[in-house]
Structure formats: C-alpha cells, structure tokens
Amino acid sequence: MPSLLSTAITVLAASQGILAACTNPSVRKSWSALTDDEKTSYISATLCLMDPAQAPAKTGYAGSTTRWEELQAAHVSQAQFVHSVGAFFPWHRWYMTVQEKLLRDECGYTGPMPYWDEQAEQAVLPLENASILNASVTAGFGSASLDANGCVVDGPYTNVRLTLDTELNRVDPVCLSRDFKQKEYDQVAQKIIDACMALEDYVNLNNCLGASPHTGGHYAIGGTMDDPSLSPGDPLFFLHHTNLDRLWWQWQAQNESRLTDIGGNNVAQGFFWSSVQPSSLDVNAFLPYFNDNGNETTLDHVMWMAGIAENITIAEVMDIKSDAICIEYQ
Template sequence: MVLPSLLVTLLAGSGSAAAAVARPVTPRTSNGTCTTLLQRRAWHTFTDAEKRAYIDAELCLMAKPATLGLNGTKNRFEELQWTHQHQASIVHNVGAFLPYHRLLMWAHEKLLREECGYQGAQPYWDEVRDAGKFSTSDVLDPVTGFGGNGVGAYGCIADGPFVNFTNSLGPGYRIGFEHCIYRFVSDSVSRRAAQSYIDECYQHTTFVDFWPCAEGAPHNGGHGGIGGKMNDPIASPGDPIFYLHHSFLDKVWWDWQELNQSARLMDIGGRNKFSGGFSGGFPWGNGTLPGFPGGNGSLPGAPQDPWRSVPLQDMIPPPGSPEPEGDPGNTTTLSHILRMYGVVPDVTIADVMDTRGPLLCFEYV
C-alpha cells in the first residue's frame, strides 16, 4: 500500500496519459452468432463461492503483466483502465458515453473469462437495493466483497482482497503516481441511485433525452456514493467496484431499450465532443455533482476528499488526446468508432446497441 506521505509527489512531475500508442482504426464485428446468452446477475444473488471466483479472476487480471505497450500500464487490469483514462474527454458527457462503457464492461468480462479462467458472467451491483445505505452493502464486505470504506486522511482501504493493490494511473490523467485504492463512502450521495431517479429517466422516449439523465443521478449516485478513486472521472476504473457499477448503469440503459426495442436498438444521438473539462469531479460545473451544490468540490454528507484536489493540469486532456472518429459532424451516430487500443478489437456504436449479438452475447437477469 502506498504511504499517505507520498501524496506530496502528486504536485511534482510524473508522466501523463498523453503518450498513446498509434494504432490503425479498424472497426469490426464478430462473425459468430449469439446462441447462448451469458446471464448477468446482481452481486447480492451470488453464492460465496461465485463471489470468490469473480474476485480471484479480478486478482488474476491485476497480476497479469501488461502486453500492449500502453503508457504507464503494469498489468492487464490497468490496460483496461488506460483506455478509459486516455479517452475520458470523449466518452463522458457525450452520446458515446453509454455505448463506450457497455463495450468496456464486455471487454472486462471477456478478459476475466479468457485469460483468468472465470466461468461466470459480469455481475452488476443492484444499487437501487442499497441506495442511501452503501456503507452496509455486501459489495463492501471485507470477506466476500470488495473491501470496505477508506480509512485515515487519504482514504486507503484497509481490508478486503484488494487492500495491497497499487494503481499507477490517476488521479486524473496522471501516470506513474503509485497509490492505493481509496474510498470516501457517502450514504447521502448514494441516494441518487434510488429507483425514483431511474424512473425519471425512463420517462424519456429518445436517447438524446435519456442519456444525460442516466449519466446524471443514476451514474453519479454510484461514483459519488463510493467516493475516492470512484469519484475520479478519468481514472475511476482503478477501483474494481467500477465494473459492477457501470454494469448496473448498462442494465438501466438496456431496460430502457427493452421498453421499445423496435425503435431503441437503433436510437443514438447527442454531441460527440464535450467542450467543458474536469475540475476535481465529474464533468458538471465546478466539480460538484448535480443536486449537491458544494462550492469547492465537496459533497454534503461526505468527508472532504483530498484526492479530488489534484492540480488542474492533471484534469485537462493532455496534448495528443484522441478526438471522436466515425461521425460526419458533432452528432454521435451509429458509425461512431469505439476504440479499445488492442484490449479488444475496435467496433462501432452499431455493434454494441444490442446485447444479444452478434458481437455481444449477454442479458441481465
């Protein structure tokens, strides 16, 4: 675990995420046919043995050496995280937000199964069940879950299977600052994951209206409810809870699609480039989350998170950051390219609109 005193080095020089490996864009889909759907289930329905199998596979991914030459990555887990960090400015607050994260969840599931022997499907966190009481969720159980809240001034987790994991990506776009998984759990912020907020999103009949709603309360309820690393909009996949949270959000999108499949399996839109920036939190104004005005990035009901107070330059996309590809203008289309830098093949948004194939092959139960 990283000593808290090392935080001072955050203000000093280190690498950034700017140095990407140039790779040709070759979007493609699977030639196979989806015949057997993986069943994605809620974490709380898993047996202890199923939970252990998933966590062991995650630890395996964290232990496997990086293979793709992505700047600063040490292991396969960080290579997934890097694709999110490097593209943060073009996969948040844009029409590609939900499609990109659906692909990232699938890539994570694929690596667990193909490289670490995991036999199951990607679980999701039923955050509605735990809204307003994240601190008591079985997701944070120190024995059968992901470990609990952070402790001390810097919020390093003190128990659970990932207590000794050292992450080298983040905060923000920073690379090379090795640090613990840190959390500042807030039950009050986690209320944004409640069913009432999701139901508000389901009232929208077009993607361009649904997507910002989903990226609002349901999205920030999970990130802000865990806090710490999860509150870093750029490097948040450094906490493995990220994959349960975004699988839940993907389920919210899929449930909305199922309300009108004939229209919504082809419905996409929204801007493809966000002109704002990140300022110590998710990309809404001054670093606060919607509905929680807090001035300097603090959240009422949550302890002040010193890890959010990173230098501004580490929250700004560095030179060489990617631009959206595949659209004729600034409107997200089905031909928008989702890049994965070799982790899995690049595809288009059209390829991930239906979870039941031909590329993806799963359903939520």
C-alpha cells in the same frame, strides 16, 4: 427476458441483418445473487488481472504492466470523448464486455458477471451495509472501514496500488481509496431512475441516467471512484457501470426502435472535461475514429479501446444479443 424485447430483436435481425447469432449469452446477475463460490471466483479473477505474473500487459500502453492497468489507461485516454457524450452508454457497454473477456480469457473466470443493484439496495439499506461492502477477502470488496487517508484496509484489495495519473504518466503508487457518502448514494434511488425511464428518446435518457444515477454511484463510493478518469482502478467501477448498462437495456427493451436510437455530441463541452483529458490526446487524435462526419454521434461511430480489444461501431453494441456483446441480465 421481456417478450417485447424478444420480438424487437427478431424484427431488427430480419429487417437489417446486423445481428449475428448469440446462442449462448453470458449471464449477468446482481452481486447479492451470486453464490459464495462465484463471488470468490470473481474476486480472484480481478486480482489475477492486476497481477503482472498472471496477466502481464500485452500492449504496454501508457507504461501498463498488467491487463488491469491497460483497462484503466484506455478509460483515462478518452475521458472527454466517452463521458457526457452520445457514446457514453455504448462505449461503456463495450468496455464492460472487454473487461469480461479479459477475466474469462486471461484469468479463467467462468461465472456470471456481477452488477451492483444500487436501486434495490438503496431502498432498504444504508450505504455502509451494501452487499458489496464486506471485509471478507473472498466475499466482498472491502468494508466501510478506512484508514486516515481513505485507504481500503480490509478485504481482498488492501494491497492494490495504482500508478497512473490523468496525463497517462506513471507516478508513485497510491492506495485504492474510498470516501463513502450517503447523500450521493441517495441519488441512485428508484424514483430518480423511474423519471429517466419515462423519457422517450436516447439523448434525453443519456442526459438523465448519465447525471445523478451515474455520478451518484461514483461519488457514493468516493476516493478512487471520485475521479472521472481514474475510477476504473477500483473494481467497484465495473459493478456500478454494469448496473447502468442494465438500466439502459431495460429502457431499450420497451420499444424496438430504441435498438437504433442514438445521438448527442462526440466531445464533452466545458472546462471540466477538457481539464481531465490528457493534453497529449486532444480531439484531433480521435477524429479518425469517430467516423461521424461531424460532432453528432451516429451508429457508425467507432469506439476506440487502446489496443486491448477491437475498435467497433456503436451499431454493433446496441443490442445485448448482438455477436459483439451476447449477454443477458437476470
């Protein structure tokens, strides 16, 4: 961990008193750095969360039958309020942590949490050879081979069926699908990241990393990942977003003031985002949670998790060594 970051954490804790003890942080590693046993265990844990016999839904929100479906429903419920907004990075940091807690508490996972180091791999490998794309049922997320409908045909997730639509209705099951696009993958290149990292404030960083590096990772995988609301149905969503969080943390670590730097709108503007927000959950349903007294995102902004985890403030997740997050990237 960079020494500047360690100093920043110490100073912030002493001056503001908002950081609880984090003495045993959870480790996050590149997927390619995990051992074969760790990969097998992680995949097994994700399949456990998808199994109603092993991880039945506890809230039943939006007709969910598993904890995995509850995760997806939490994301679908607030597409317009967690994308292209100030809360984008903090909310997804908390969301990644919630997924981790479910994997560990519900399914007994004990290994590192993986991220997909898209920048390192894009520099040397075509998308079809990415470390995450492997037909093995124990070592990857399916290969680049798909059927005529784009359905995943090998690997551990061939039997996954998704039943949620963007209006939070349960529909006929559909396969986990993909549609690989090298051109989109090239949008996660390190040179694009470097330009974002040079920006001095959170609002501009959010607009930069939240554009091509974010959407490029989604659209590169395609299929289920193409959908801005339903994309958490694909396990690769979590490896992609954990990598984005790693990049945000690298930017934060450059200056201690960035541990409190937040801003941006609370509601994504434009027809696209309003069209993917469930009609039953407009902005009035979320105003009580924002806690910002306006449309500007602040540290007091409360992040809603649809009952699968505590609703906490952005301030509580700004530092990855806070009690709420307690992780380290390797």
